[in-house]
Amino acid sequence: MKLSMKAPAKINLSLDVLGKRPDGFHEVEMIMTTIDLSDRIELEDRYDGKIYVSSHNRYVPDDQRNLAYQAAQLLKERFKVSRGVTITITKIIPVAAGLAGGSSDAAATLKGLNRLWNLGLSVDQLAEIGAEIGSDVSFCVYGGTALATGRGEVIQHIDHPPKCWVVLAKPELGVSTAEVYRNLNLKNIEHPDVHGMVDALKEKDYDKMCNLVGNVLETVTLNLYPEVSQIKEQMIKFGADAVLMSGSGPTVFGLVQYDSRMQRVYNGLKGFCDKVYAVRIIGERVVD
Ligand SMILES: C[C@](O)(CO)[C@H](O)COP(=O)(O)OP(=O)(O)OC[C@H]1O[C@@H](n2ccc(N)nc2=O)[C@H](O)[C@@H]1O
Numbered sequence: 483m484k485l486s487m488k489a490p491a492k493i494n495l496s497l498d499v500l501g502k503r504p505d506g507f508h509e510v511e512m513i514m515t516t517i518d519l520s521d522r523i524e525l526e527d528r529y530d531g532k533i534y535v536s537s538h539n540r541y542v543p544d545d546q547r548n549l550a551y552q553a554a555q556l557l558k559e560r561f562k563v564s565r566g567v568t569i570t571i572t573k574i575i576p577v578a579a580g581l582a583g584g585s586s587d588a589a590a591t592l593k594g595l596n597r598l599w600n601l602g603l604s605v606d607q608l609a610e611i612g613a614e615i616g617s618d619v620s621f622c623v624y625g626g627t628a629l630a631t632g633r634g635e636v637i638q639h640i641d642h643p644p645k646c647w648v649v650l651a652k653p654e655l656g657v658s659t660a661e662v663y664r665n666l667n668l669k670n671i672e673h674p675d676v677h678g679m680v681d682a683l684k685e686k687d688y689d690k691m692c693n694l695v696g697n698v699l700e701t702v703t704l705n706l707y708p709e710v711s712q713i714k715e716q717m718i719k720f721g722a723d724a725v726l727m728s729g730s731g732p733t734v735f736g737l738v739q740y741d742s743r744m745q746r747v748y749n750g751l752k753g754f755c756d757k758v759y760a761v762r763i764i765g766e767r768v769v770d
C-alpha cells in the first residue's frame with residue numbers, strides 16, 4: 483500500500499526565549515502557524531522490514547540522519563513493527579531555513595505510518611513521540627496555529643491569523659539552529675509581546691498582529707549573516723505590512739494584506755534573492 487502526505491512549513495509570528503534549561507535547551511514561548519508551502523511525503527509499505535528514504539536534494543541526508551527516517555525508526559522500534567517503508571520526499575520547503583521543513587517531514591511520516599501500519603495512535607500520542615525527534619515536530623503533527631512553550635513541544639491551540647499573504651525570501655545560506663541559540667545573549671533580550679499576539683489573533687486584528695511580530699533570535703542571525711538584514715530592508719522598502727525572520731532563520735517573511743501589494747513585494751524580492759515564494763497562511767488545523 484502507498485500513502486501520500488502533505489508536510490507544510492511553519493513561520494513564527496512571535497518567538498521569545500525565557501532562559502536556558504538544565505538540559506541545555508532553551509525555554510521558549512512562541513506562536514507558530516502553518517503556511518501553504520509543503521513538501522510531499524510518499525510512504526510505501528515494504529515487507530523486508532527495512533527503512534529507505536530518498537529526497538533527491540543534495541542538502542538532505544538519505545539515511546538515518548533524515549528526520550523522516552528517524553520518525554519511521556522510532557515507530558518501528560517502539561511498536562515492534564515487522565514491516566518497513568520506503569519514504570520518498572519531494573522537497574519544496576527550503577532546507578535549514580527556519581521553516582521546520584525536516585520537522586514537518588517527520589510529522590507527516592508519523593501520521594502516515596500510523597495509518598499504514600494500523601497503529602491506532604491518537605494525534606496527542608503522535609505529537610508526544612514527535613517531541614523525541616525535535617522540538618518543532620509536535621507542532622507540525624498538529625499544524626494550525628499554536629502557542630508553543632517548554633522547549634517548543636508544549637502545544638496550546640489558539641486562533642488562526644486573519645487572511646493575508648506571506649512573502650518568503652530565503653538567502654543562499656543555511657543556518658544551524660544550535661549555533662543561533664548558542665550565540666543568544668540572554669542578558670540582552672528585548673522580549674516580544676507573545677500574549678498580545680495571542681489577543682491580536684483572537685480579535686482578528688490584522689494591524690495589531692503586524693505591530694506585534696517579534697523574534698529574539700533575529701538579532702543573533704542578523705549579526706552572524708548581515709545579508710539577512712538587507713533582505714529585511716528590501717521587504718520593508720517594497721511595502722510589506724510586517725517583516726520578520728522565521729525561527730532561527732535565515733528566511734525572512736513579509737505579511738501583506740492585498741494582492742497588488744503582494745505582487746510588488748514578490749517581484750521586488752525576486753530580483754534580489756534566489757528563493758522567493760508568495761503563499762497563504764493556512765493557520766487552521768487540517769485533520770488528515
Ligand atoms: C527555532 C525554532 O525552529 C523555532 O520554531 C525551534 O526553536 C527549533 O526547533 P528544532 O529545529 O526542532 O530544534 P531541535 O532539533 O530540537 O534542536 C536543535 C538545537 O537547537 C537548540 N535548541 C532548540 C530548541 C530549544 N527550545 N532550545 C534550544 O537550545 C539546541 O541546541 C538543539 O540541539
Ligand SMILES: Nc1ncnc2c1ncn2[C@@H]1O[C@H](COP(=O)(O)OP(=O)(O)OP(=O)(O)O)[C@@H](O)[C@H]1O
Nearest residue numbers: 548549577578579580581582583584585587618729
Ligand atoms: N527531511 C529533511 N528535510 C530537510 N532537512 C533535513 C531532513 N532531515 C534531516 N535534515 C537535516 O536537518 C537540517 C535542518 O533542516 P530543516 O530544513 O529542518 O531546518 P529548519 O527549517 O531550520 O528547521 P527548524 O525551523 O525546525 O529549526 C538540514 O541541514 C538537514 O541536514
